[in-house]
Structure formats: structure tokens, C-alpha cells
Amino acid sequence: MxxxxxxxxxxxxxxxxxxxxxxxxxxxxxxxxxxxxxxxxxxxxxxxxxxxxxxxxxxxxxxxxxxxxxxxxxxxxxxxxxxxxxxxxxxxxxxxxxxxxxxxxxxxxxxxxxxxxxxxxxxxxxxxxxxxxxxxxxxxxxxxxxxxxxxxxxxxxxxxxxxxxxxxxxxxxxxxxxxxxxxxxxxxRGLWRATVTVYAPSGHSGSSRTVLGAVSRAARLVQLLDSADLPGVPQQGAGFPLAPKLSVTAIHGGQGFSLSPDRCELNVDVRTTPAFDGEDAATVVRKAVDELDAELPGPLPTRVEEIACWPxxxxxxxxxxxxxxxxxxxxxxxxxxxxxxxxxxxxxxxxxxxxxxxxxxxxxxxxxxxxxxxxxxxxxxxxxxxxxxxxxxxxxxxxxx
Known part of the structure; x- marks a missing residue:
């Protein structure tokens, strides 16, 4: 210079x-x-x-x-x-x-x-x-x-x-x-983001009838997402140097104490790599959603709405x-x-x-x-x-x- x-x-x-x-x-x-x-x-x-x-x-x-x-x-x-x-x-x-x-x-x-x-x-x-x-x-x-x-x-x-x-x-x-x-x-890293909506029957929290609310179903989905199988960190010098990462960054549902809510929304953020792209991220999240709906069925299928996908x-x-x-x-x-x-x-x-x-x-x-x-x-x-x-x-x- x-x-x-x-x-x-x-x-x-x-x-x-x-x-x-x-x-x-x-x-x-x-x-x-x-x-x-x-x-x-x-x-x-x-x-x-x-x-x-x-x-x-x-x-x-x-x-x-x-x-x-x-x-x-x-x-x-x-x-x-x-x-x-x-x-x-x-x-x-x-x-x-x-x-x-x-x-x-x-x-x-x-x-x-x-x-x-x-x-x-x-x-x-x-x-x-x-x-x-x-x-x-x-x-x-x-x-x-x-x-x-x-x-x-x-x-x-x-x-x-x-x-x-x-x-x-x-x-x-x-x-x-x-x-x-x-x-x-x-x-x-790129990103894939989605809002996931979990449904459940609504009811009074003090009811004698057992009601599994949407918040409880959402909590189970968080567990499934947190344990999702993602590729690990690549070997040193082997292409892209970072691994993908999945995070649940927000949960919204319910109000007060007496009502078991009928829906709960989660924000899911997945950081992607060339070997694990937005399509792969969507597959992992939908797999967890399918597991939730099979294990704890709700009145409606859990909905996944993609918000953003950047390479x-x-x-x-x-x-x-x-x-x-x-x-x-x-x-x-x-x-x-x-x-x-x-x-x-x-x-x-x-x-x-x-x-x-x-x-x-x-x-x-x-x-x-x-x-x-x-x-x-x-x-x-x-x-x-x-x-x-x-x-x-x-x-x-x-x-x-």
C-alpha cells in the first residue's frame, strides 16, 4: 500500500x-x-x-x-x-x-x-x-x-x-x-425459520376432566426438536467449517391461570450449511411435528409455516x-x-x-x-x-x- x-x-x-x-x-x-x-x-x-x-x-x-x-x-x-x-x-x-x-x-x-x-x-x-x-x-x-x-x-x-x-x-x-x-x-451460516402452531382442546384448568393443553403439547415438541439429529462439526479443512444448529427461540400461548389454551406457537430458528440446507431443516422440523402428533394427538394437525430461508x-x-x-x-x-x-x-x-x-x-x-x-x-x-x-x-x- x-x-x-x-x-x-x-x-x-x-x-x-x-x-x-x-x-x-x-x-x-x-x-x-x-x-x-x-x-x-x-x-x-x-x-x-x-x-x-x-x-x-x-x-x-x-x-x-x-x-x-x-x-x-x-x-x-x-x-x-x-x-x-x-x-x-x-x-x-x-x-x-x-x-x-x-x-x-x-x-x-x-x-x-x-x-x-x-x-x-x-x-x-x-x-x-x-x-x-x-x-x-x-x-x-x-x-x-x-x-x-x-x-x-x-x-x-x-x-x-x-x-x-x-x-x-x-x-x-x-x-x-x-x-x-x-x-x-x-x-x-444460512437460516431457515418457521412458526409452528400446536393445537389442543381448550378447557378449564380446574376441570375434573383431564385436558392436555397446547402449552404442554408445545413443551413436548420442544423436547423433540432439542433432541433432533443434526450433522456434527465437519472435519478440519473439510469444506464449510461450521455445523448446523436448531434453536426454539420463542413460545407464545395461554393467558391467565384458569384456561388451558387451545393453541400455542413456537418460533424455530435453524442455522444451515451447504450440507444441511433449508429443505433439510424443514424435514427435521416436520419429522418432530409428526412424532408429536402421533404420540400426543390433537384436534388439528400441528402446522408449520415457513417464515424465511436464506442460503x-x-x-x-x-x-x-x-x-x-x-x-x-x-x-x-x-x-x-x-x-x-x-x-x-x-x-x-x-x-x-x-x-x-x-x-x-x-x-x-x-x-x-x-x-x-x-x-x-x-x-x-x-x-x-x-x-x-x-x-x-x-x-x-x-x-x-
């Missing part, structure tokens, strides 16, 4: 931090806050610098993100930097030792909800877009910066609107700015855009490993986007603590290095055609 990029990154840091601070001070909790104020901060910043941008809306016309587009002078592939600017909820605010919207810097840490995930990355990415606009005549293809909201709801409204936008070039790959400096996340994804280290990010990190002496993550992320959505999917990395950023928890903070000493890595990676990609 050229020394001038490293120096430029250091010079950019204070401006990046200042923008991130302002974003943190505008709460944008997914599904709770209005996203317009936080996106207005970014619109103002982009407009003042003459960066081309436009709003993204979902099918209902709701504002779900901003898209910045820097076109190169020569034909080539488009690549995307993506950072969400909505956040997790604050949780128990009394447990925080500072305000979730503090947006201040204390002992080298940027503090507040969104500092780690991912307002600092959003601030860095728009600065990189500004850097590249100044040299667009030397670039092939183009750079898009997706500043999406509706991410923490799990709906991924901004990313979906981007992919559905007929005026946006389909990206050859996406680099997602999740935090963490030890790894470049090149893959993640797993994994890039090899030589595939783009993973290679560009790993090479850029190595060029300034940062030792990082390619990692396949357990949780799912926007990379899974991209993997299922049309023929062949869209390859993505889903994490490389500054060190952090408290992500989605109390006292969220992002460490700033490493910001110049992270900025320089992304800047160099994008330059490499836009010079490759």
Missing part, C-alpha cells in the same frame, strides 16, 4: 469521527425510531461535497436508505461498500454508564449505540467515496455506497430496495462494514471481494484470518440474490465492545488502518477491469 494512502487515512480520521458522532446523536433504532433524521445528516454531508446520492424506498414507499454512486470514466464492474445506519435497541438504559446517544470520545473510545454497528463504518465509507470522486477519471466501473436502514429489524429493507432498483448497477461484490479487526468475514455463503480467499480486502490488510502489515461466521447477515441475502448470487464480505473494522448490548463503544486508534485497507481494496477492485 502506498504511504500516501496511509497518511491520507490518518488525515481523514477526525472528519470521519465527527460525522460518526453526529450520527450516533440521532437515535435510529430499528423498528422504533424515524430514520429520516439520521439519513438527513448524511444527505447534508453528501450534498455539501457534491457527492451524487439518492434516496431508496421500499415497496410501501418508506424511506429505507441512501445510495451514493461514483462512476468511473472507463467501463467495468461496480462494487459496493455497505454500512447500516439503523441500530439495535438501547435495552435497559439504566444499565448503561453513559447515554446511548452520547457520541463522545473518552480515552480513545467512541461511545454510544451504533458506534460499532455501524455508524463509524458509514462515516468512513462516504469519506472513501469522496476520495474516489476526485480521481474518478482513473477508475473502471464504479463504486456504490449503500447506507441502509431497516437492517436490525431483520427485514433488510435498504439492501432489498437497492437490489430491486432498476437504475442501480448490479454489484460484482459487496463489502459490508461490520466491526472487528481480527477477521475478514467471508462466509456465514449459507462462503468465499474462498482468492475470490473477490475477499481477496482485495485480505491483500489490502496484508499490505500494511495487518494479520487477519478469513472467517466463516455463525450468525447470518446481509451476505446471506446477497448470496440468494438472483442467478449466482452476489459475493460479499461481512466484517472487517475497528475493535469494539458492547455491540447490541450495554455501553457500546468503538476503539479509534485503529481507524486509520481500517480506513486505508478499505480504500486500497476498493482501488484494487476498480483498477482490475
Amino acid at each position: 502506498r504511504n500516501d494512502l496511509v497518511v491520507q487515512a490518518a488525515q481523514r480520521s477526525q472528519s470521519v469521527i465527527a460525522l460518526a458522532q453526529e450520527l450516533i446523536r440521532h437515535p435510529s433504532r430499528g423498528g422504533i425510531d424515524d430514520y429520516s433524521p439520521v439519513l438527513a445528516v448524511l444527505e447534508k454531508w453528501l450534498s455539501e461535497r457534491g457527492l451524487p446520492h439518492r434516496r431508496l424506498h421500499d415497496e410501501q414507499g418508506q424511506l429505507v436508505g441512501l445510495l451514493v454512486e461514483i462512476a468511473g470514466a472507463r467501463p467495468g464492474s461496480w462494487w459496493t461498500l455497505d454500512a447500516c445506519v439503523d441500530t439495535a435497541s438501547f435495552g435497559d438504559e439504566s444499565a448503561w454508564t453513559f447515554s446511548p446517544t452520547a457520541g463522545d470520545v473518552v480515552e480513545g473510545w467512541l461511545r454510544g449505540r451504533g458506534s460499532a454497528d455501524s455508524k463509524l463504518a458509514a462515516a468512513a465509507f462516504v469519506h472513501i467515496a469522496a476520495d474516489l470522486q476526485a480521481r474518478a477519471d482513473t477508475l473502471s466501473g464504479g463504486l456504490a455506497v449503500l447506507l441502509d436502514v431497516d437492517e436490525h429489524t431483520g427485514t433488510f429493507g435498504g439492501a432489498r430496495a437497492y437490489l430491486a432498483d432498476p437504475d442501480a448497477a448490479r454489484p460484482a461484490g459487496v463489502l459490508i462494514g461490520y466491526p472487528g479487526m481480527e477477521d475478514v468475514v467471508v462466509g456465514g 449459507p455463503f462462503r468465499l474462498e480467499e482468492h475470490e473477490q471481494p475477499a481477496a482485495a480486502l485480505l491483500d489490502a490488510a496484508a499490505s500494511i502489515g495487518i494479520s487477519v484470518r478469513a472467517k466463516t461466521a455463525g450468525p447470518s447477515n446481509i451476505g446471506n441475502l446477497l448470496a440468494g440474490a438472483g442467478p449466482g448470487g452476489i459475493p460479499a464480505t461481512a466484517g472487517f473494522g475497528v475493535p469494539y465492545t458492547g455491540l447490541h448490548g450495554t455501553d457500546e463503544r468503538a476503539h479509534l486508534a485503529e481507524l486509520p488502518q481500517v480506513y486505508a485497507v478499505y480504500h486500497q481494496a476498493v482501488l484494487n477492485l476498480l483498477s482490475a477491469d
